Amino acid sequence: MVRICASSDLQERALAFRFVVQNGARERAAIALRYDGQVYAYINECAHIPIELDFNPGDVFDLSRQFLVCSTHGAYYDPTNGLCLGGPCTGRRLSPLTVIEKDEAVWLLEEK
């Protein structure tokens, strides 16, 4: 397990916590966020064009705080599973990361 951040860094439907995932020799930007009390994490890459979702760092929720939104063309995603519900990549998904919350911290479970 790799520690991402303190639990208190993720407030309900607030700014996402940006971190980096090591994928072999490649580093990939990622985000962790809290929605309905649960923690979720995704590779920070839109399913439309592989660029980061947030223009302002960590600002991934839409104005309603119900969806994650890409700041480039407005694709919006279900925060609980990364499914794109509308926009230019409807039906595609963000790449999820497996995270757990334990001992007041958020941890990334590394893929095998």
Ligand code: FES
């Ligand atoms: S790059 Fe995200 S919607 Fe186009």
